[in-house]
Amino acid sequence: MSSERTARIILEDGSEFEGRSFGYEDSCAGEIVFNTAMTGYPESLTDPSYSGQILVSTYPLVGNYGVPAADRKHDLHRFYESERIHVKGLIISDYSFSYNHWNAEKSLQAWLLENKVPAVYGIDTRRLTKILRENGTMLAKIVIGQDLPFYNPATENLVASVSVQKAQTYGNGIHRVALIDYGVKNNIIRCLLNRSCQVERLPWDHDFSSGDYDGIFLTNGPGDPKVCESAIQNIRNGLLQETPVFGICLGSQLMALAAGADTYKLKYGHRSHNQPVQRRGGSTCYITSQNHGYAVDADSLPPDWEVLYTNLNDGSVEGIRHRSKPFFATQFHPEASGGPTDTAFLFDEFIQLMEARK
Numbered sequence: 001m002s003s004e005r006t007a008r009i010i011l012e013d014g015s016e017f018e019g020r021s022f023g024y025e026d027s028c029a030g031e032i033v034f035n036t037a038m039t040g041y042p043e044s045l046t047d048p049s050y051s052g053q054i055l056v057s058t059y060p061l062v063g064n065y066g067v068p069a070a071d072r073k074h075d076l077h078r079f080y081e082s083e084r085i086h087v088k089g090l091i092i093s094d095y096s097f098s099y100n101h102w103n104a105e106k107s108l109q110a111w112l113l114e115n116k117v118p119a120v121y122g123i124d125t126r127r128l129t130k131i132l133r134e135n136g137t138m139l140a141k142i143v144i145g146q147d148l149p150f151y152n153p154a155t156e157n158l159v160a161s162v163s164v165q166k167a168q169t170y171g172n173g174i175h176r177v178a179l180i181d182y183g184v185k186n187n188i189i190r191c192l193l194n195r196s197c198q199v200e201r202l203p204w205d206h207d208f209s210s211g212d213y214d215g216i217f218l219t220n221g222p223g224d225p226k227v228c229e230s231a232i233q234n235i236r237n238g239l240l241q242e243t244p245v246f247g248i249c250l251g252s253q254l255m256a257l258a259a260g261a262d263t264y265k266l267k268y269g270h271r272s273h274n275q276p277v278q279r280r281g282g283s284t285c286y287i288t289s290q291n292h293g294y295a296v297d298a299d300s301l302p303p304d305w306e307v308l309y310t311n312l313n314d315g316s317v318e319g320i321r322h323r324s325k326p327f328f329a330t331q332f333h334p335e336a337s338g339g340p341t342d343t344a345f346l347f348d349e350f351i352q353l354m355e356a357r358k
Helices: 041-045 108-114 123-135 160-161 188-192 229-238 250-259 345-357
Strands: 007-009 016-021 030-034 053-057 090-092 104-106 119-121 138-143 167-170 175-180 197-202 214-217 245-247 261-281 285-296 305-309 317-322 329-332
Touching: 030 090, 030 123, 030 261, 030 285, 053 123, 053 138, 108 119, 167 285, 175 188, 175 345, 188 197, 214 250, 214 345, 229 250, 245 250, 245 345, 250 261, 250 285, 250 317, 250 329, 261 317, 285 317, 305 329
Parallel strands: 030 053, 053 090, 090 119, 175 197, 175 214, 214 245, 245 329
Antiparallel strands: 007 016, 007 138, 016 119, 030 138, 167 197, 261 285, 261 305, 305 317, 317 329
């Protein structure tokens, strides 16, 4: 157990909260966001889409099942979404210093200390979340000891910092997929490998338009999509071909920008495991996992593109597709780990598009 020093949460609107440190005892700053998931904190903390952000967990108890071992399969961590923790800091209501789970290797606290990630418990996360919902996502800092200035991650190209620097190949399946890594979650790669794909993971600014691939996959990632100018141009070149393209989260926004549409920043983003969406022309409501702060402007879509999914809470765009070519994307995560997996069938639709082209 740490010394549990007093820690302060300071928001840019002047709001302050006081709690106890249970992670790495150092101050940090970033954009503060909240997540409503009941479980899955190892997956959330290692999600590259949270790069530059301080994460608030709204579920009142965290740490009770510890952290799983760093086992690997297909040269990927089996239980994590990337190689390291990406959040700047973690804020929770109550931390369980005792943990118990069949695959737990260590406590959440030990893991945070190893990765030098500050964390605070004893915070009224309900009140904090209400402030964020009223005022929108804002900058914040965790102060443990020495104070520091606010930091705005939107001023940086976060994608470049979380993408692979050189190509990596996974599996030897029959479908050759170029996966453009903007901050990919490991379970996206696992879902493709489980569907007989050979995945070539490429850097975020790689020009894939001249490659001989069966399909192109545009992954999730952090930050403002408009910062990724070279990626947008590469996708624009790729959309001139007939190769099937599937995008998720940031990949959806980048595809829209490449097609000529526009994106905008949401008030407080969608970061939860229970967002309801509806497919165009259907009546079924799918429950989805999401983690994004930007969305596609539906009115800006060119005539040959259309909205594929809509968020039933706020009416925002949750997916787009080309009316005649095999290009589609979703704002939510059909690969979600630990769930829900209501929309995992979208990977099968991607496979069907590749098979039809062959």
